[in-house]
Amino acid sequence: MKQLVFSVLLISIIGNLHVNAQTKSSGAKTPPAKKAPITKPRQQTAPVIRQQDIDEGKQLLSKSDCLACHKTDTKLVGPAYSDVAKKYPYTDTNLELLSSKIIKGGSGSWGGVPMTPHPALQHEDVKKMVTYILSLKAK
Ligand code: HEC
Incomplete structure (x- = not known):
């Protein structure tokens, strides 16, 4: 009888040790798993394109001097807008990059001819x- 009690004790001690070892090892694995989502999600997901912005943008563009140098499908003084969309x-990031380029002007992306600042x-x-x-890429 004593022997039985002893072996039950022994089994439960071994069992406990085993559980401890498992929680320890899984606990050690937790930090790298938590680190994984820390990337740059803003760079990976494109912002949502709102149809309203496209329509307003087209209007604003036709009111400015853009069309004196740009056409939708063919190169004029500046690159065709469809080529810009392809690139x-x-x-x-690109939204900011191109917006500040239009405001400040500049050259070098499509050749030596500079775009006037706005x-x-x-x-x-x-x-x-x-x-x-x-948005002209698909057309
Ligand atoms: C005087 C002529 C001229 C006018 C006016 C002009 N552009 Fe440009 N645009 C250019 C040239 C030339 C380039 C190529 C610059 C380069 O090679 O970096 C260009 C490039 C661009 C690019 C691509 C920039 C890049 O870095 O790839 C965009 C977008 C653009 N223009 C939009 C506009 C918009 C919008 C307007 C009106 C607000 C406008 N442009 C007015 C001549 C012009």
Whole structure:
């Protein structure tokens, strides 16, 4: 009888040790699993394109001087907007990059001819213009 009690004790001690070992090892694995989602989700997911921004952007663009140098499908002084759309995926980064380029002007992305700066335009309006331009890819 004593022997039976002893072996039951022994089994439960071994069982406990085993459980402890398991929780320890799974506890050690937790930190890397938590680190995994810390990436740059904003770079990976494209912002939602709102049809309203596209429409407003098209309007704003036709009121400005853009069309003197740009056409939708063919190169004029500047690149065709469909080529711009092909080159730049619709991401927050590109939206900012192109918007500040339009406001500040500049050259080098498509050749030596510079784009004139547009300092009078509102940043939010220019972002809508870029949204319209980058939406031309599918057409
Ligand atoms: C005087 C002519 C001219 C006008 C006006 C003009 N652009 Fe441009 N645009 C250019 C040229 C030239 C380039 C190519 C610049 C380069 O190679 O970096 C360009 C490039 C661009 C690009 C691509 C920039 C890049 O870095 O890839 C966008 C987007 C753009 N223009 C939008 C506009 C919008 C919107 C307007 C009106 C607010 C406008 N442009 C007015 C000549 C013009």
